[in-house]
Amino acid sequence: MKHAAILITLVILAGQITAPSHSTEHEAPVSHGDVPSSVVSCGNDDAAHFKYHENESHIIHWYEWWYANIRGEEQDIIIMFFTFGNLNCPLSRVVGVFAALLDDEECIESLTCRPLMDFTLDYERCNVTIGGNRFYEENGTFVITYRKDDFSVVMTIEPQGMPFTTVRELEGWQWGGWHVGAPYGTGNATVRYNGNTFEVGGNAYHDHNWGMSRKRQLNWDWSEFFIGNGSIVYGAAGNRELKGGIHYVDENTHIFIREDKAHIDYVEWGRINGFKKPTKMHMYGEDENLRVDLYIELEKAYVLGFGAMGKPYLRGRAYGEVSVNGVTKSVNATGFYEHHGGFG
Numbered sequence: 001m002k003h004a005a006i007l008i009t010l011v012i013l014a015g016q017i018t019a020p021s022h023s024t025e026h027e028a029p030v031s032h033g034d035v036p037s038s039v040v041s042c043g044n045d046d047a048a049h050f051k052y053h054e055n056e057s058h059i060i061h062w063y064e065w066w067y068a069n070i071r072g073e074e075q076d077i078i079i080m081f082f083t084f085g086n087l088n089c090p091l092s093r094v095v096g097v098f099a100a101l102l103d104d105e106e107c108i109e110s111l112t113c114r115p116l117m118d119f120t121l122d123y124e125r126c127n128v129t130i131g132g133n134r135f136y137e138e139n140g141t142f143v144i145t146y147r148k149d150d151f152s153v154v155m156t157i158e159p160q161g162m163p164f165t166t167v168r169e170l171e172g173w174q175w176g177g178w179h180v181g182a183p184y185g186t187g188n189a190t191v192r193y194n195g196n197t198f199e200v201g202g203n204a205y206h207d208h209n210w211g212m213s214r215k216r217q218l219n220w221d222w223s224e225f226f227i228g229n230g231s232i233v234y235g236a237a238g239n240r241e242l243k244g245g246i247h248y249v250d251e252n253t254h255i256f257i258r259e260d261k262a263h264i265d266y267v268e269w270g271r272i273n274g275f276k277k278p279t280k281m282h283m284y285g286e287d288e289n290l291r292v293d294l295y296i297e298l299e300k301a302y303v304l305g306f307g308a309m310g311k312p313y314l315r316g317r318a319y320g321e322v323s324v325n326g327v328t329k330s331v332n333a334t335g336f337y338e339h340h341g342g343f344g
Contacts, residue, residue: 045165045179046137048121048128049210050087056212058173059086064210066128066135068144068157069336070187072202076102076302076315077189078336079144079153081128081135083119095119097133099146099153101191101198102302102313108193109304110151126181126208142182142206155189157182157204161231161249167211170218171239176211183224183249184231205231205335214239221264223283223296223337225318228329232292232322234264234283234337246283248290248324255324257285257292266339272301272312278339283318291328294320296337314338 049064065082078100085093096113112131119130126137133146144155159182167177187204190197203226220237221244229250236244236259245262248255262285270279279298286292296316303310316337321328 044125046126046181046208047123058212061212066208068206070189070200070202070204072200075200077200081130090116095130097130097146107302110148112148150194152192157185157187157206159185162254164254174213179208182206184226221339225333225335227331227333246285246292255290257287257290261285261287273303273310275312277312289325291323294318
């Protein structure tokens with residue numbers, strides 16, 4: 001079930017285009033950074049956003065996707081519903097769904113993306129349908145259903161932790177929005193492929209990205225690690241200047257260390273299927289109510305795509321200490337992380 005690496009590159013390894021902003025505690029914040037009022041988030045931040053910006057001059061550079069993962073003991077699963085370009089013009093848009101069951105032995109991938117594919121977007125809540133496949137929220141649970149040929153997924157996520165949203169100017173007319181609807185939680189997925197059934201259950205994560213940018217000029221880092229009764233989420237993006245930082249989230253708290261106080265040092269590098277990727281990083285930073293001192297080491301590298309053009313998708317282990325409101329906890333956790341572009 002391998003597919004064209006060019007589209008895989010545009011889609012799943014577009015990763016999380018993130019641009020967090022200022023520190024906030026005990027609320028689910030929406031921060032607009034330096035973004036002009038014309039691009040300020042509208043409505044429910046996990047709902048679609050395209051119609052609010054469809055008349056802007058750079059709409060050909062539009063992107064919006066909904067992403068989720070579940071990390072099990074033996075297998076992981078990732079899925080992404082994506083839209084690119086001017087969605088009002090069939091010849092200048094790309095919409096589809098990518099799903100992958102990740103295993104040490106084999107990655108089973110499925111991509112649905114074809115010209116004139118039907119899709120519907122909901123501007124009131126998380127509820128997107130692409131080619132009959134759905135990613136939606138109902139009564140506080142995220143539900144994802146996907147089918148193509150002999151590959152199918154039924155996936156649910158029970159979110160935990162305070163959701164948060166940021167919208168940030170990147171450079172010139174380029175900007176990005178990021179909503180983390182499930183900073184952590186529990187997930188279950190039933191995957192059927194070629195007559196076999198796989199059950200994946202474990203820690204889960206969901207976010208939603210939208211905005212306008214030149215894809216090849218954008219650099220970003222992202223990671224998410226569940227640390228017991230909370231989560232550490234790192235996100236930063238930019239063209240020439242990296243904007244972002246470290247978020248700590250639990251059921252009652254969201255604390256943020258902004259970019260001038262948050263740091264990523266790339267300690268070790270490796271070549272994975274020909275691509276240079278960090279295999280060990282030092283994430284650290286401190287603000288009034290949060291101190292983070294973590295090392296992240298590569299645990300598994302999945303290769304998604306076709307042969308020599310397949311892109312690495314990285315699962316790492318984070319270890320060290322996190323102090324929240326003066327309480328220090330030791331961390332030894334697994335999660336996904338990404339590094340794209342020229343930083344480091």
